[in-house]
Amino acid sequence: MTTPPGFGPPIPTQPPYGTPPPLYMAPPAPYGSPAPGPYGAPPPGDGPEFVAHDRRSSVIVDPSGVSLEINGHTMDFPWAAVATVHHAPSPHGGAILMVAVAHPGGMLYECRIDAKRKARLHQWLAELGPVLHHYLAHRR
Template structure:
């Protein structure tokens, strides 16, 4: 007698595979849907008995004339802000693994090799939490789409927590505007 371990439901053939029920790495809006094995191997050869035309090696003369007439636009380079220090408060804390920085550009979090950056208009709230025991100070950045990004910084002493909260409050008062 054979027993199957796991779900016996299979996706219907021809239906797109959706959701974490079939792909645990699927995140709507971020990752692409997984294509079935038949979609990866399939090449457009013949549809309904008609051969698929091969793409021509040379472009059509009309398309070449249109591209020749159009002025070449220079490629836009991403706007880099000069690293000049602006007048205003800056808050930076870090430990051996984590780092939190807030200044005129926004908020930057990093943990080991992972990092993320938020401009001030992308932030809904910034929350701090001091534990009753221990030396790990938690800063959580909330976004308008109801996501949150916590980071824990280990302090050398618990006395640093009040100092960090007052420095962060000064930065938030200067740059963060509630909508």
């Protein structure tokens, strides 16, 4: 009994035009040079920073991007991986700052920081808005 065509081990073949070229990759940046910024824009230089934390969570916004820490787990988002950042006080009252990083793919990552006092929450809200505007304003 013979094996019908299409069954059995694959038949080795040569590519018709030689080996395909590698996928295009940008040349690597020299060591120590800054990575390109979001959407092809140059990376922001020294810029403002924002830091808010409680016992379990923290948010850092600086020239490198946004970092969220929740219960010892840190998520770093360079500006190229940030579509936008939302921030607001908790709708349930209290003194909780909610910060959410929206990824270009649609994922949303949220962190809540307990300010303990409303005065500190209002201070964080007043500081965070201008810092985010500095890094995200060029995207409009």
